[in-house]
Amino acid sequence: MENLFDFLEKKIKIENGTENEIQITEEVVETEVFNIEIAKKEIDEKHLKYLQELKDALVNEETVKSSGLEKRDYIRLNSYVGSRLDTDLRGKSSARKNIEAELESNKTQAFSIDQLEAVSIDEDIFGDKEDKFLIVDGSSLLSTSFYATARDLLFAKTDEQKEFAYTKLMMSPDGEYTNGIYMFFKTLLPLLKNQDITHLAVVMDRSRDTFRREIDSQYKANRSETPHPLKSQFKLLTELLQEINIPVFSHCNYEADDFAGSLVKKFEKDIPIFLHTKDEDYIQLVSQYTRLWMVTGKAEDMYSEIGIDRTNLNVPRGVFEYTPNYVKHFKGIEPIQIIDAKAIEGDKSDNIKGVKNVGPVSSRPLIAHYGSIEEIYNNIENLDSKSEKELLVFFKETLGIKRSPLKNLLLYKEDAFISKKLATIKTDIEEVQDLHLAKLALDINYNIMNKRFENLGMNSLIKK
Known part of the structure; x- marks a missing residue:
């Protein structure tokens, strides 16, 4: 035109x-x-x-x-x-x-072309800056922050060694553990400023006894007990965030990612959303409206693999920004199909069984071709011997699956469907449905925040 x-x-x-x-x-x-x-x-x-x-x-x-x-x-x-x-x-x-x-x-x-003023792509030529809704996985960030400043604890084996490691942790004048909270805000506050965040929510885990334990009593049963210096900071952080007017979403029946999923589905067509976490479960929430800022030490290598110089991107350091295309590149499947991948592959960290002895090499081509575990089972069940042989040839020659997973898929079908339920992030928590976006507009009370930082002995975080 x-x-x-x-x-x-x-x-x-x-x-x-x-x-x-x-x-x-x-x-x-x-x-x-x-x-x-x-x-x-x-x-x-x-x-x-x-x-x-x-x-x-x-x-x-x-x-x-x-x-x-x-x-x-x-x-x-x-x-x-x-x-x-x-x-x-x-x-x-x-x-x-x-x-x-x-x-x-x-x-x-x-008239000379040279007279035209050059405008950098990073300059605000659009007038008002675009709204950005950041959802922070507070449990993930607090845990990462805690262990980043508790190196001695990582190597402690005996109870005596652990107790000694606790004495080296940062504490308030009143004796409250604060090392995780300190690093939490040291990460969050620059993130809000540098990324021009306009809306914010922090989602937190409160208990492991969520609705998923009703589906499988062994869900996350393999996890060790949370150290008491970290557990105490979950409560303190939640109170602090609420005091300074940062919305916090937490409930004993849901996990942090369930609140994130419900917020995404409620608001992603109204405002661009960015998820900050190191939990790969969140990949299933990536869409054309929602990006995932995955905290990972592999970020630089991942950008290098796709031929992108991270310094040219407006993304936080130490994270890889997942889009639907990048999920497809690195995972071989669509974001929502991450649920089906866990259904088959399981997840040891959450004690999700999956299908025994079937991993990504077999599951990803199957999911990419059939779309879901439901469709996989529709195509592999109740076959006669001839159809089964033809299917095995198709697996090998077309999908590139050298070792057939057919036997185990059929044998552990029930585990696959239970695993899918466990891996699926809830996106319809009732408490989120009547929420208005304006309630999530960034409006931190810096006066209260500075006073609380002073009381906790975190003076370097005080905003002047």
Whole structure:
């Protein structure tokens, strides 16, 4: 489509022998370029036509897809272009007076491409910054923060060694353990500032006896007891966040990721969402609206693998930003199919059984082809001997599965479906459904926060 800049340039372009210089001569002014009445009419029509096409394109899925951009980036860019064209139309009266004045004096002007101001892509050329909703897995961040400053505890084996390691942990003047909370805020506060976060929620685990224990009593039964210096900080952190006006979501019947999932499904079409965690369960929540900031020591290698220089991205250090395409690249399946992968592969950290002796090498091609474990079982059950042989050939020659998982899939079907229930993040917690987005707008009470930091002996975190 010919835009306004191209339209005007076409009418005035006369090359003077150099690549970047364009000159408007008196002859062009008199004969072709600015027949003022025609130009005004054509420019207005071009503006209006372009505005209408922009509006139509913003709701046309095929047009958005063909642009190669994420939907929200496409809308953001074209909304900006449209608003600038609209502004041009509103201010055309004064602009025309200037044009007419110049034409009347028959001025000859030289225009150089070099005169155009270069604008960095990182500059805020869009006016108001885009809203960003950050959901922090508080349990993950607090635990990571705790052990990052409790190295002696990691190597302690006996109770005596553990108790000695506890004495080295950071504490408040009143004797409260604070090392995890300190690092939690040392990570969170710069994150909010550097990423221009406008909305925030922290989700926390409260108990292991959630609804999943009703599905399988052995769920997470293999985990050791949480050290009491860390357990005490869960309670203290929750209270502190609430005091300084940061929304916290926690309930004994749900896990942190269940609240994250419910918040995502409630608001992801209203605002871009970013999930901050080191828990791979959250991958299932990634969509065109929701990105995952996965905390991982492999982030640099992952960016290198896909040919991206992380320094050119506006993402936090030490995280890899998962999009649907990057999930597909690294996991071989769609984000939502992570649930089916756990159903078959299991998860030792959560004591999810899965299908015995069937791992990613077999499960990922099956899931990618059939789509879900339900469809897998629809295609492998109740086969006669001939059909079963043909299926095994298909597994090997088409899906590249050398060692057939068929026997174990059939034998451990019940475990697979129970595992899928355990691996599925709940996205419809009732308490979230009536929540308004405005309640999550970032509104930290820094006065209270500074006083609490002072009381806890964390003076380096005080914002002046």
